[in-house]
Amino acid sequence: xxxxxxxxxxxxxxxxxxxxxxxxxxxxxxxxxxxxxxxxxxxxxxxxxxxxxxxxxxxxxxxxxxxxxxxxxxxxxxxxxxxxxxxxxxxxxxxxxxxxxxxxxxxxxxxxxxxxxxxxxxxxxxxxxxx
Numbered sequence: 001x002x003x004x005x006x007x008x009x010x011x012x013x014x015x016x017x018x019x020x021x022x023x024x025x026x027x028x029x030x031x032x033x034x035x036x037x038x039x040x041x042x043x044x045x046x047x048x049x050x051x052x053x054x055x056x057x058x059x060x061x062x063x064x065x066x067x068x069x070x071x072x073x074x075x076x077x078x079x080x081x082x083x084x085x086x087x088x089x090x091x092x093x094x095x096x097x098x099x100x101x102x103x104x105x106x107x108x109x110x111x112x113x114x115x116x117x118x119x120x121x122x123x124x125x126x127x128x129x130x131x
Contacts, residue, residue, distance in 0.1 A: 020111015068131025
């Protein structure tokens with residue numbers, strides 16, 4: 001008799017086909033542009049989608065690893081809080097730093113899967129495009 005041991009993992013499409021479990025965190029203080037100082041936001045499980053709202057007039061760097069956001073593997077969410085930035089990406093953490101010498105705040109809203117954060121293998125750190 002064979003035994004099927006189902007494991008809801010990172011490559012399981014069904015985990016992404018259903019609505020995400022809600023996650024929200026507001027008024028997160030992003031550190032000023034300082035070498036070696038960035039903010040890590042760890043999610044309780046792997047995301048299905050993430051929305052970032054920049055509440056400042058200043059831009060915010062966003063990356064998927066400390067090395068990425070402090071190096072060259074990041075993207076910028078424009079300031080102003082007018083247009084939320086949404087990604088459909090499977091990740092377990094985000095890293096933030098401002099583009100200036102001033103701190104400011106962001107909000108994060110996400111839809112989470114039932115997949116453990118351990119499945120992302122240190123959030124793909126060291127991968128091309130992640131840093």
